[in-house]
Amino acid sequence: MSNLDLTKVLPQASLKTPFVLGIDGLSRSGKTTFVTKLEHYFKTLGYRAVTFHIDDYIEPRNRRYDTGHEEWFEYYFLQWDIEKLKEELFEKAKEGVKADQGSSNGESPLSDVVIIEGVFLQRKEWRGSFDQMLYLDCAKAVRFQRETAETQQKVKKFEDRYWKAEKYYLENVRPGEKADIVIES
Template sequence: MVTWSKIAPARRELLESLVAEYAHHYAKGRTTLAVDGPDGAGKTRFADDLAVAFDRAGYTVFRASVDDFHHPREHRYRFGRYSSDGYYRDAFDYSLLRRVLLEPFRMGGSTGFQLRGFDLERDTPVESAWVTGPADAILIVDGVFLNRFELRGAWNFSIWLDADPKVRLARMVERDGADPDPKAESNRRYADAQRLYVRDAHPNTAASAIVDNTDADAPVRRFADYCSVKPAPR
């Protein structure tokens, strides 16, 4: 569990500004916040730190990740292990995400919701673990493709988190043991899928806030014309 004192001062300042902006619009009720962005942008850590910032401000926060709502391997790879189109269109089960988490969370009351739906490592659905929360609570979800058509309207607020492509790849090499060659087939799968996403969903303009997380200790708020993932060629 991350502690506030271990977060760099410039990062804390940005997180607090996002909390203040969010609270100005969504002080009460059940609300949802997405931390979207390409692979290697630092979404999970940023979402975790943001949850700490909200907790310090007195909010009840729940955390989830789209990585816990994958389709089974057979479905994910039906167009090939390295298909970028397959990754973009088949990796995640958005129907499951809506059905067991987003929709019941928004209903409030005693309705239970499920923060995980699929065990990626075991390639099997997780055993249902339904939780409840108070009337006023924030759900923060991190992951790729969170502003695509299937999830439009699901978020009260979304953050497009990006970083320099070389920095993103270096993080993936360190975190996942990815091939350091950006032209490797395994890396092109992710990069080309993001280009499809940017072309289709324009996440940099759909997002409520854009953050350049190239320097994780000093992330910078950007404007709507900023997006380092260029559209896929036609």
Template sequence: MMSAIRDVPERPVPATKTGEGDGMDGSQTPAPAPGQSNYPRRDRLIAHLADAVGSVAVPHPTRVAVDGPPAAGKTTLADELAAVLRARGRYVIRATVDDFLFPRERRYRRGEFSAEGCYADTHDHGTLNRVLLDPLGPGGDRRFRCTVYDHATDTVLSPPLATAPADAVLVVDGVFLLRPELVDRWELRVLVSTAPDRTVDRAVVRERRVSSRADVERRWRERYLPAQRLYVATARPAEHADIIVHNDDPRRPIW
């Protein structure tokens, strides 16, 4: 039987579901105020991303992808961007691709450590497009859902529809967001890049209360990292990204 942590695959998190950690290194440090992280270079990055969002001129909500491998810092970056955009007066919809998972049985049908299964069987991109990205895109009615899957019960959800204003910003973080099924549905594409060994180290810190180091390293090296290599080889996300953030040192990112 799979352990509980493996039931939430491509962004494995502790039972508290803290995402990539409130701290930039995966720790549980309280989040700073918008634009005030005490790390000037990171503050400049977030301001630069917010400016890029502000420069988008479309008659529908602006859809922003924050893509990258697991434990690269996507969730933290997306949360910080959303906070700054809200501080600037924007209506922000915050979503994650891991709320569009296929049920557990399908996710692991090729095996618990299958890289191909990780890439092909994890997320329901058709539903993501149908209930979130397309309604907020050109010609959409702006009625959307941010989640269709319950991690705790492994069941499909159908929450009430919400309606976004035309000038809203959708910020979505997750893996594989620039693959062919999704790449044309974003107005701004941000790719967070981190050295593979650093993502493993961050994952060990993030999951230390629920998984052993050996278990985390095996899942990363047999499933998640090979799936990322498959993604890079087939989708070439760096060629589609508008902004690439090198996040080996989250306090001093390079872009």
């Protein structure tokens, strides 16, 4: 990721604000680390940026585990309330959200750039909410090595829940093909 020309992330012409940028990638692909670098970059250019992590919107455990569906289905389809996120996060992001820094009159200004990061962002229900989509492509073996040693011991959970859902996403959504920018991470 270090060799990425960050000037390619934003359009060259004047920025339509708010500019909604999606950072998609499978688990442990480096999304949060990448977003931290992006936020710093945007600030150096004078843009007000705000970031949302869809993992902050995960449904309660009883809605996504032991539902009678296969584990991968629970992870892909029930981990988040897909329609609620579309209405309450993605559509509102296009209207503009408050940036973290306050303005001179004490009010928080609207952000220039809204970054939304998370897994499965390019699903059909959400894809149209973004002005630009980046996909962090990282090999499964590399991502698995980024897990803690304790988590790596739970291989069956990865096989039944995470990897099957990721396979479904890769085969049915094809995020690497649909993203505006693909970054090897």
